[in-house]
Amino acid sequence: MLFDIGSVGKNYLATLILQLCHEGRLKLDDSISKWLDHYxxxxxxxxxxxxLNHTSGVFDFVKHPDSPWQMIYQSTKIWEQKTILNELVSAPxxxxxxxxxxxxxNYILLRMIAEKILQTDISNALKTRYFIPLNLTHTVCIDPLGSAPSKIIIANNWSSAGYVDLAPKPQPWTTTSPHLIYTTSADLARWIHFLFYEKQVLPAEYLGQMTSFHSPAPNDPPLSGYGLGLMYLDAELTEKAFGIGGVRMWGHGGNTFGFKSLVMYLPDLETTIAVLINDDRDQGLETIFIGLLRAVTGHLR
Known part of the structure; x- marks a missing residue:
């Protein structure tokens, strides 16, 4: 079964942006006015x-009272990116x-920049650049306006609103960037492992940029720092959050209606842990992740 990875998709998009920089088609210090209209x-x-590193100051449209994210499965309006930027972005x-x-x-804006450069939908770019070459055969981008393909089995979700069968349910309000990435925990772990351990995706220069963490990155979520599409927990925070000391980790978490995700690379142990659940309560995800973290650290030490 496949699971919605939510904001973990930001790491895939950040990787694409960095690859475009490596190809000379974009610069990290370009002003967005070079690429986008004014909003x-x-x-x-x-x-x-x-x-990429959330230091823009741009308001998070998810928090706007009229955002579809404030109406669990209630909104039927098709939210285009330009409409979001015009109507749901409050003062910075x-x-x-x-x-x-x-x-x-921030990542809606990044998606618009990437699609302008590539002249194709972001889902096509991810598929041709990453999913197919890396043999991530259980990773797909699904059209939020249609039903899931017949051969795709999506884990039914359990949200605070109750049980929802997503397979036949269009989600016209969905505006994640990229749209609706579904995958398995194995494929997600392999993606991060290809990126940071095998270094098959980005050259060292841009991996260094991705792992240059802006600190502090306070409050929600609690982090030691944030890189380019990458969350960072130092050893002190890992011990505080998970009860296991001496371990640094970076990766990303995701949270959407009825799904939670967490993938972390442990650079000192050269190991990746990925957990996906079809429940939006923190306890289930944390219990599984802590159990795996204890097993990995105990074995490798």
Missing amino acids: PNIDGGITVRQL YFPPGGGWHYSTT
């Missing part, structure tokens, strides 16, 4: 790097570079 409450001087948290605040709006 209310979005400063054209924001850089691509500031979008701070001027560009003036702080840190997690914002999914």
Whole structure:
């Protein structure tokens, strides 16, 4: 069965942006005004790097009271990216570079930039650049306006609103970037392992950029730092959060209606752990992840 990975998809998109930089088609310090039209409450001087590491100050549309994310499976409106940027982005948290605040709006802007450069949908780019070459045969981007393909089995989700069978249910309000990546825990672990252990996806220069963590990255979620599409927990925070000391980790977490995801690479142990569940309560995900983390650290030490 496949699981919705939510915001873990930000890491795939960040990787694509860095690959475009490596190809000379984009620069991390480009202002977004070079690539995009003007939108209310979005400063054209924001850089691509500031979008990637959430230092842009752009308001997180997910938190807007009219956002579809505030209406669990209630919204039937098809939310286009430009509509979101015009209607659901309130005043910025701070001027560009003036702080840190997690914002999914950043990744809508990044998606628009990538699609303008590539002249194709982001799902096609991920498929041709990553899913097929890396043999990630259980990783797909699904059209949110249609039903899942007949050969795809999606884990039914359990959200705070109750049970929802997603397989036949269009999700016209979905605006994640990229749209609806579904995968297995094995494929997700392999993706991160290819990226950071085998180093098959990005050259060293851009892996270094991705793992240059902006700190502090406070509050929600609690992090030691945030790189380019990458969350960082130092050894102190790992011990505080999971009760296991002496371990650094980086990766990403995701949370959407009825699904939670977490994938972390442990650089000191050269190991990747990925957990996907079809439940949006923290306890289930944390219990499984902590159990695996204890097993891995105990065995490798």
